[in-house]
Amino acid sequence: MARKLYYSGRSPYARKVRIVLAEKQLPYEHVEANIRQKTPEFLRLNPIGKIPVLVDENGLVFWDSTLIVEYLDETYPQPSFYPSDRLERLRCRQGEELADAMTDQVVARWYEARKGNQAKASVEARHQQDMDRMLAVFETQLGKTPYLLNDQFTAVDIAALCGLGYYTLRFGPSWQRQWPRLGQWFEGLHQRSSVQETMPVKDTTLLKHSQTHL
Ligand SMILES: N[C@@H](CCC(=O)N[C@@H](CS)C(=O)NCC(=O)O)C(=O)O
Numbered sequence: 001m002a003r004k005l006y007y008s009g010r011s012p013y014a015r016k017v018r019i020v021l022a023e024k025q026l027p028y029e030h031v032e033a034n035i036r037q038k039t040p041e042f043l044r045l046n047p048i049g050k051i052p053v054l055v056d057e058n059g060l061v062f063w064d065s066t067l068i069v070e071y072l073d074e075t076y077p078q079p080s081f082y083p084s085d086r087l088e089r090l091r092c093r094q095g096e097e098l099a100d101a102m103t104d105q106v107v108a109r110w111y112e113a114r115k116g117n118q119a120k121a122s123v124e125a126r127h128q129q130d131m132d133r134m135l136a137v138f139e140t141q142l143g144k145t146p147y148l149l150n151d152q153f154t155a156v157d158i159a160a161l162c163g164l165g166y167y168t169l170r171f172g173p174s175w176q177r178q179w180p181r182l183g184q185w186f187e188g189l190h191q192r193s194s195v196q197e198t199m200p201v202k203d204t205t206l207l208k209h210s211q212t213h214l
Contacts, residue, residue, distance in 0.1 A: 001057055001058075001059060002027075002028065002029050002057065003026065003027070003028040003029070003054070003055065003056050003057045004028060004029045004031050004054070004055040005017060005018070005021070005028050005029070005030060005031065005052060005053070005054055006031045006033040006042060006045065006046075006051050006052060006053040006054075006055075007030060007031070007032065007033065007051050007052050008032060008033060008035060008051055009032070009200060009201055010166070010169065010200040010201070010202075011051050011052065012103050012106075012107070012162040012163050012165065012166040012200070013050075013051070013052055013065040013100070013103070013162070014051050014052035014065065015162040015165065015166075015198050015200065016052075016065045016066075016068075016069055016155075016158050016159055016162050017052045017054060017065055017068045017069060017072070018194075018198045019158050019161075019162070019194045019195060019198055020068075020069050020072050020073070020081065020155075020158065021072065022193070022194035022197065022198065023079060023081070023192075023194045024072065024076045024078070024079065026072070026076060033051050033053075035049075035050070035051060045061050045063070046061070046063040048063065050063065050064075052065055052068060054068045054071075054072075056071075065100075065159075066093070066096055066097070066100065066155075066159075069081065069096075069155055069158070070082070070155075073155070081153070081154050081155045081158060082154060082155055083149070083150070083152070083154070088149075088150070091149065092149050092154050092155055092156055093155075095148060095149055095154075095155075095156035095159075095160075096155045096156050096158075096159045098134055098137060098138075098156075099138075099148075099156060099159035099160035099162075099163050100159055100163070101134065102131065102134045102135065102160070102163045102164075103159070103162065103163030103166060105127060105130055105131055105134075106131075106163060106166055106167045106170065106171075107166070108127075109127055109170075109171075110166075110170045110171075113170075132178075135175070135178075135179050135182060138160060138179075138182055139179045139181050139182050142181035142182060142184075142185055143181060146185075147185070148160055148185075153189075157185075157189065161186065161189050161195065164182070164186055165186075165199065165200055166200060169200045169202070
């Protein structure tokens with residue numbers, strides 16, 4: 001059976017998986033999931049009710065973007081996005097967690113903005129502090145290495161790129177002025193076709209590609 005990815009065109013978490021599938025040249029069917037009206041079939045696949053969900057060619061079901069990325073990397077190790085050294089690998093998972101926490105902040109802030117809630121100044125300031133603390137870690141690392149973990153493109157870069165791509169979609173690119181090394185790293189990654197072809201669009205019906213990737 002064909003490998004299937006339940007996703008939405010703007011989901012930063014689903015984008016992590018789409019980039020890895022593209023980098024590894026693994027074909028799959030896109031299944032656009034309506035997360036506002038979740039179908040019983042979708043909820044049977046993921047009782048948490050979140051995308052992405054991967055159904056592999058043997059019918060095995062995986063959810064949570066980090067676990068899907070790890071599963072794909074272990075099953076199809078070339079090219080690999082995790083270091084082989086045990087401690088470096090843990091550091092990579094930790095960086096990915098930091099990037100996802102940053103993305104969670106952006107998503108939460110967007111939901112508030114969409115509801116028309118004018119967040120209290122104190123809430124907004126705390127949100128900004130949280131974002132700044134996390135982005136500072138990445139900015140500092142880029143003063144030492146070309147990528148966010150070391151000198152290789154890893155799962156940390158993929159997760160942070162997806163979070164910052166979503167931040168840019170919703171709130172614009174002004175963060176790049178505050179974090180110039182991160183801005184340069186972000187722009188540089190857009191040379192990769194996996195990054196270009198998964199860029200989030202405002203209207204998911206505008207997806208450039210047909211239902212089957214590659
Ligand atoms: N930790 C999860 C987060 C996934 C997530 O929050 N997905 C959002 C879309 S961007 C979702 O499905 N939201 C639907 C909902 O919360 O009802 C992952 O990394 O896969």
